[in-house]
Amino acid sequence: MVSPRTDRPTLVQRLRAAGCVYAEDEAELLLAAAASTGALAGLVERRIAGEPLEHVLGWAEFCGLRVRVDAGVFVPRSRTALVVEAAVAATGPAPAVVDLCCGSGATTLALAHRLACRWLAAVDLDPAAVDCARGNLAPLGVPVFQGDLFDPLPERWRGRLDLVVANAPYVPSGAVAMMPAEARLHEARLALDGGPDGLAVLRRVAAQAARWLAPGGHLAVEVAADQAGALQAALRGYGLEPRVVRSADLDATALVARRPP
Known part of the structure; x- marks a missing residue:
């Protein structure tokens, strides 16, 4: 997990500019998922490029459960x-x-x-x-x-x-x-x-x-x-x-x- 001190405002700004409606929430999830600054950069680039957040994270929340979601697989709604x-x-x-x-x-x-x-x-x-x-x-x-x-x-x-x-x-x-x-x-x-x-x-x-x-x-x-x-x-x-x-x-x-x- 990357330190919360990582430039969070800039991350939120980049996500919002890419059209992410819940940019603040997504920033927290990406920060929590990344083991290093380099890993975070890769996740952010994938998200900004339009990949679903669930594919980037590798999981989705559904009915209170964390469910693995691989790239290309339908994301549970x-x-x-x-x-x-x-x-x-x-x-x-x-x-x-x-x-x-x-x-x-x-x-x-x-x-x-x-x-x-x-x-x-x-x-x-x-x-x-x-x-x-x-x-x-x-x-x-x-x-x-x-x-x-x-x-x-x-x-x-x-x-x-x-x-x-x-x-x-x-x-x-x-x-x-x-x-x-x-x-x-x-x-x-x-x-x-x-x-x-x-x-x-x-x-x-x-x-x-x-x-x-x-x-x-x-x-x-x-x-x-x-x-x-x-x-x-x-x-x-x-x-x-x-x-x-x-x-x-x-x-x-x-x-x-x-x-x-």
């Missing part, structure tokens, strides 16, 4: 805490849980700390995300599968899952170019691009979840507020019973869908 809360509220004791599109494993990690899972696993298609998630989840003995949605899961789990959580991409393809550069340039596109209307991956999750959930099991997903109606209709079409959960504080929308018993 604070709004996704709504999906965690909704999922925990919906499921019963000792559930069998799978987290799809897990990214760094942040949601899986939060669920592991809130639920006494009978079994818990995570899945992602991106090799970099899988490697990052394994680093976060190996200490808990949680397996991370690489593959497309439910494809890599053991067949014996079909129809036995109590809870499926998915923070799947839901940005419409045409809107990806308008996302902040931090996301657009530094996170994998497959973690952002949800197809023409943003719901291509989520519709596939809905279609397959109906077969993988146990009777009475729940699916919890994040979605944009203006997409909730269309996704509700899709979920009903697959025989699930959806409801919308919103949080003004987090500016977040989630859908929780139940497979009828």
